[in-house]
Amino acid sequence: MDGACWIALLKPIMWLFFEPGLSPGEIIGGWEAKPHSRSYMAHLAIQCKEKTYICGGFLVSEKFVLMAAHCYGDKITVYLGAHNIKQQEQSQQKIPVRSRIPHPKYNRKTHKNDIMLLQLEHKAELNEQVGLILLPLAHQRVQPGTVCSVAGWGRTDALSKVLPDTLQEVDLKVLDNEACLKYPGGMYRNYNTRTMMCVGDPKEHKASFRGDSGGPLVCGKTAQSVVTWGPDNGSPPRVYAKVSTFIPWIQAMMRRLQP
Incomplete structure (x- = not known):
């Protein structure tokens, strides 16, 4: 795969290769992390x-x-x-x-x-x-309702193109798979319950978004999932890759x- 490049160049404002309406990760509704705490x-x-x-x-x-x-x-x-x-x-x-x-x-x-x-x-x-950081045991499951955290240097506002200088973090709730499977408009029609996690309370304006893709969702002291994709407007819930799988x-x- 050397020489391949999966990052999109179709639109300057899009950071990575996603279908229309989807975007990679960033932090919305969070705060600056304590330096080197992660x-x-x-x-x-x-x-x-x-x-x-x-x-x-x-x-x-x-x-x-x-x-x-x-x-x-x-x-x-x-x-x-x-x-x-x-x-x-x-x-x-x-x-x-x-x-x-x-x-x-x-x-x-x-x-x-x-x-x-x-x-x-x-x-x-x-x-x-x-x-x-610790990785989970193979096929370990995180219970819905668990509050975890995510961090990154991505945008802090869905409408802004300005990136923060410092690491930002936010606490997010792990949801039941149904929250993504039944997401309006079939946004998550490719959601896979074995390899993906549904994260972020839709009642809260807190989420990962552009620029944060690849960072870990940390539950306790363990990296349980990887920031991957979600709606282009930055709204939760969003989908993460389940590391234990x-x-x-x-x-x-x-x-x-x-x-």
Whole structure:
């Protein structure tokens, strides 16, 4: 897949490859995170032909970052230990990506299996500002009603194109699958209960949105899902890739690339 670029260039205002009416992740209704309180967060600069875009990701081992497959570009650079991405913080580690491994059954039209591993060119230096996050057990389930959190450097308003300098975060509720299966207009007609999670109370103006794709939904101390897609207006609920479904694949890829 080297040389492929899945980031959309059709419309300048669209960040990633999505059907009309859908958009990738960002933070709406949140607040600035405490600096380096989420030491696992990765800020990703993605080169697609002559344009550069951003996504989120999270460090799961010293040499691997997990993120969304739709963030695949020609070149990806990982920044760890970042809080203010507009400043050259001493805590930041800039690491090139050696290998991009999207899930082999990722489908950009249906958004199924929207998950990807990045193998870093060299090990991250773990310290107070750069750390790992736990992954769930294989096929572990998060109960509806559980309040989790998501963070990223994406837009904080659906109508604004301005990106925040600092990491933002918000608390979101995990919903029953029916909330997405019965979403008006068939928006989530491709929703898969085995591989996806429905997240965000429609009564609250809080959601992930553009620029945040690939970041983790954290429940307790575990990365339970990956920010993927949702309505273009930023309204909840939105769909996340369920990490527990992919644990066997993640472990197999990490063993193969780094015995």
